[in-house]
Amino acid sequence: MKVHEQPMRTIWVEPDGASVGIIDQTRLPHAFVTARLTTLEEVAHAIRSMQVRGAPLIGAAAAYGLCLALRGKASDEALARAHALLLATRPTAVNLRWALDEMRRALQPLPPQQRLQAAYRRAAALCDEDVALNRSIGTHGVPLLEAAWAKKGQRGRINVLTHCNAGWLATVDWGTALAPVYLAHDAGLPVHVWVDETRPRNQGASLTAWELGQHGVPHTVIADNVGGHLMQHGEVDLCIVGTDRTTARGDVANKIGTYLKALAAQDNGVPFYVALPSPTIDWTLEDGVRDIPIEQREGTELTHISGRLASGEVVSVHVTAPGSPVANYGFDVTPARLVTGLVTERGVCAASSEGLLSLFPERRAPRATGT
Numbered sequence: 001m002k003v004h005e006q007p008m009r010t011i012w013v014e015p016d017g018a019s020v021g022i023i024d025q026t027r028l029p030h031a032f033v034t035a036r037l038t039t040l041e042e043v044a045h046a047i048r049s050m051q052v053r054g055a056p057l058i059g060a061a062a063a064y065g066l067c068l069a070l071r072g073k074a075s076d077e078a079l080a081r082a083h084a085l086l087l088a089t090r091p092t093a094v095n096l097r098w099a100l101d102e103m104r105r106a107l108q109p110l111p112p113q114q115r116l117q118a119a120y121r122r123a124a125a126l127c128d129e130d131v132a133l134n135r136s137i138g139t140h141g142v143p144l145l146e147a148a149w150a151k152k153g154q155r156g157r158i159n160v161l162t163h164c165n166a167g168w169l170a171t172v173d174w175g176t177a178l179a180p181v182y183l184a185h186d187a188g189l190p191v192h193v194w195v196d197e198t199r200p201r202n203q204g205a206s207l208t209a210w211e212l213g214q215h216g217v218p219h220t221v222i223a224d225n226v227g228g229h230l231m232q233h234g235e236v237d238l239c240i241v242g243t244d245r246t247t248a249r250g251d252v253a254n255k256i257g258t259y260l261k262a263l264a265a266q267d268n269g270v271p272f273y274v275a276l277p278s279p280t281i282d283w284t285l286e287d288g289v290r291d292i293p294i295e296q297r298e299g300t301e302l303t304h305i306s307g308r309l310a311s312g313e314v315v316s317v318h319v320t321a322p323g324s325p326v327a328n329y330g331f332d333v334t335p336a337r338l339v340t341g342l343v344t345e346r347g348v349c350a351a352s353s354e355g356l357l358s359l360f361p362e363r364r365a366p367r368a369t370g371t
């Protein structure tokens with residue numbers, strides 16, 4: 001049973017005070033395995049291979065990757081090399097760049113001999129901040145579930161559909177889209193989650209289902225193409241998904257297939273919410289479809305699928321026609337017009353520039369003076 005207030009997080013500094021512990025998410029749901037990362041290269045591999053994944057957790061891992069890099073030399077060149085190597089691991093989640101820039105902002109002004117200790121301190125603070133932001137997203141998201149239940153006369157269960165994994169495994173703790181689900185469930189609300197399996201990496205079937213099961217939240221795994229049918233038949237009260245990068249006007253990049261769910265939700269009048277901590281907002285971009293880089297991953301993620309035999313052995317099998325070319329796009333962009341609201345650590349707002357600026361007024365461009 002996962003109790004969020006307990007110290008179990010997705011990333012930590014080992015007792016040696018240097019190496020970094022992670023949950024190897026490529027082994028779930030069949031095995032809960034942790035790994036100890038001791039070098040910058042091991043962290044970069046962990047991000048690229050999705051041992052650690054999820055926008056906020058990618059940022060946290062990169063922050064600790066910088067720490068490990070500076071254990072050798074803490075020179076400007078070492079800092080710049082580590083920043084570049086980690087930034088190149090995955091292109092879509094803006095949290096990666098945000099965390100690396102936060103670390104560099106904290107370390108660059110310091111003399112090299114002070115950088116290592118400061119790096120671990122700042123990385124730990126980024127992790128604590130992520131936990132607090134996500135807990136707050138949960139608090140602001142619960143009224144959305146309560147409203148959905150009230151709308152159906154507080155009868156039956158509150159059916160939430162989610163895509164991919166935006167639970168505590170995608171962050172340092174709590175998750176984003178699932179944070180309101182956990183808090184609502186723990187408060188006794190009758191929440192049920194339709195879990196998109198989320199091909200091809202199956203983060204839903206393997207990670208979200210595992211998470212919800214660990215927490216005792218009722219859920220049902222569905223094929224990615226089922227969601228529209230459920231919405232047509234009134235089986236979905238609201239959708240809540242995560243995001244890897246949301247633009248200043250509310251366009252949302254998220255796991256491939258999110259856009260199609262948003263279209264089905266609009267067609268059926270189902271509220272479609274996106275949960276995000278503010279480091280996931282890319283204030284430099286407006287047009288997400290045009291400007292957000294979409295990761296393309298190895299074709300073997302599509303041509304093969306892994307699973308556990310009755311014997312317990314985990315195997316990978318070829319599931320597509322041998323020799324057929326494949327295209328493996330990792331993300332798509334849902335235009336703001338299809339998003340009912342953004343659930344942030346400061347509250348829920350419209351998916352629009354004005355909506356975001358109402359919660360983050362410090363981001364408003366300074367007015368040109370009349371002089």
Ligand SMILES: CSC[C@H]1O[C@H](OP(=O)(O)O)[C@H](O)[C@@H]1O
Pocket residue numbers: 053054055056163164165166167170171175176177203241242243244254255256330
């Ligand atoms: C809270 S961010 C979760 C976000 O990250 C996932 O992508 P990936 O598993 O490839 O890292 C997915 O888009 C989730 O919505």
